[in-house]
Every structure is written in C-alpha cells, then in structure tokens.
Amino acid sequence: MRLKALTVVAGLAVATALSGCTSVGLGSFQIFTADYGSRTDAGYRIPPIPITKVPRQYHRQIVSYRTDEAPGTIIVDTGAKFLYFVLPEGRAVRYGIGVGREGFEWSGTARVGAKREWPVWTPPPEMIRRQPQLAKWRNGQPPGPTNALGARALYLFNKGDTGYRLHGTPEWWSIGKAMSSGCVRLLNQDIIDLYNRAQVGAKVIVK
Template identity: 45%
Template sequence: MRLSRLPLLLAMITALAGCNFKGIPDPQVSARDTEWMAQVPTAEDDPRFGRYMIDDPTGEAPGTIVVDTKERQLYYVQPNKKAIRYGVAVGDEAYGWTGTASIARKAEWPDWNPPAEMKARWPHVQYTKGGPGNPLGARALYLYEGNKDTLYRIHGTNEPEKIGHAVSSGCIRMRNIDVIDLYNRVALNTKVIVR
C-alpha cells in the first residue's frame, strides 16, 4: 500500500520544487515596536499568508501595490517580474472597497478615529490612541483618490488571527511585522489597486 503512494509523493515533490517562493526576512524594528508588538496576541502563521518573494502575478508596473481581495493577498510589485506577497484580511462583502488610489500619508502606531458611518453601525467603537490595543496596529498607509481621503487604509492589526479572512469594514489588514516591512519599502504617492 505504501508503494502505491510513492508516485503521488514524487509528483508533489516535483511540483513544489518548481515553485518560485522565497521567504523575506523580517525588517528591523525599534524597541517600541518590539515592546508593543509583544503585547498583541499572536496567531499561528499560516504559510498561505506568509511574506514571500514570488513571480509577479499582477502584470503591473514595479512599485505598484495590488490587493487581490478574493485571494486575500497583497502584492508589492518589484523589478524583473517579481513581487513581494503578503497575506491580508479584507473587507467583508458588505463593506469591501475596490478601486485605484495612492498613498497620501504614512503613520507609525497611528491613532484611530472611526468614521461616522462605523460609529452609527457599532456605537461601541471609539477613538483609540495609537498602541498595542489599537485596531490600526503598527503602521497605516492612508489611501486617497486625488486629494480626497477614501477613509480606507492598509494597516496593521491587533487581531492577527483574522489574516486570510473577509472581516474588516473595508480596510486591508496585515500582520504588524508585514505592515512594517511594506511601510519601509513604499513611498508617498505609491499607486494602490484593490481588486
């Protein structure tokens, strides 16, 4: 019986050998980042949502961020037809946002002031000072269409166990270490496409 599984095992090994995934080391972080991230609950890492250098599946220009909401992946396009892939949590169907924007602001451990629409839906949400208990996590990238704030963000999270799910009110959530990595790589005016 075990010999009958050998062809399947060999096929799986061959298929995996052809994959072009390369892990990306964690970025350097400050003492504050280390201290505050240690206070955020941890979640078991799912390799489907890890940070990897891969062949670019987007076809977009280097320097572009592409969020695939269906696959729960964010791609930061690199030269030579490569991309850094990060797992994300996205907006659930009722609150999801798609479109093209640019990063107009970047913030470390930002304060969170929920929009009026969110406060109307969930009266318990309130202004939260930046820190480990803040839903925006370690970093936030603010998405604008022209000069108008979309009110959507790419940001960290204090709920890493939700990466890979459609759970947010439209924002793109990342593990804190991943959003720090992306934050360090991108500049203001970076193009962001959410599909």
C-alpha cells in the same frame, strides 16, 4: 564532485537562515516565517504572532509575479487575500491580508496619500452607529499594540482621502478572512515591512 555539491547546498542553507527565511521552494524565492517574533518599535512592544496557526500561504514571501505595473506598485487581490508589492524582474513581495466583509467590499485604483507610524484611530460616525461600544474612541484611540490600525498605516487617496487604509492589526487570526469594514489588514510585522518599502504617491490597485 558530490562533496562540492553538498558544500554548495550547505552554503545556501546557511545563507537562507541568516536572511531570516525558513525555506526556498517552488514558486517562492524566500518565505519569512521566522520574522514574526516579538519586537520593540518606537517604545511599543509588538507581541509575537503564533505563526504556525496562520496558513503558510499568508506568510510574507517573495514570489514570481508577472504584471505590467511598475515596481513599487501595490496590488491587492481581495479574492485570494494577498497583497503584492511589485519588485523588478517579475517578482513581488506577497503578504497575507484580511479584507472587507460582505457589504464592505470595494475595488478601484488609489494612491498612497500619507504614511503614519503608530497612528491614532478614529472610528467614523457610521461605524460608531453600527458598533456603539466604539463611542469611547470618537476622539481617537491612542496608538499602541491594541490600536485598530496597528503599528503602521498607509492612507489611500483618490481625489482626496478615500477613508480606506492599508494597516496593521493585532488580530492575527483575521488574516485570510473577510472581517473588516473595508480596510486591508496586515500582520503588524508585515505592515512595518510594507511601510518601509512603499513610497507616498505609490499606485494602489484593489481588485
């Protein structure tokens, strides 16, 4: 009986390793700490994240999450610095995020109006006035690993483009902090995962 139990445990451990998860623990069904290595995407090299320097709660994971919102809904908890992608059966994919700094916070409901891979970033005029060094990108910063929108962007609409994005960032150290001009930042490896899950038209709740 003990040998059988050990065999089951060993089998689960192998399955966990093969799925890219590093642990299955209380409150977390899967945690994808092993999924932050370098990769090549559309000809661009995404550098590895020194993930041990990112607090563990901000690593992508599948967690228990109770909500009346339908699967496919995106819920942004700006206080906790988490983004949830709602799954069926009381679960969600949880990502660590960076959010708007003081004076740039916002909340409300929107929808994913568009999705872009390796988007061009064009800073708005008011941002250039605050940060004149960005004037060189007034006609758009070309896509690439150093682009401010990272590897992917989801454009939020509410009776038109809100100007806010869910997007990747090369600044991994900003995850878990309030540093942006209002957009929601994810690690590039995480925004690719979210991009592949989220549909155009998906409801987005920011609170």
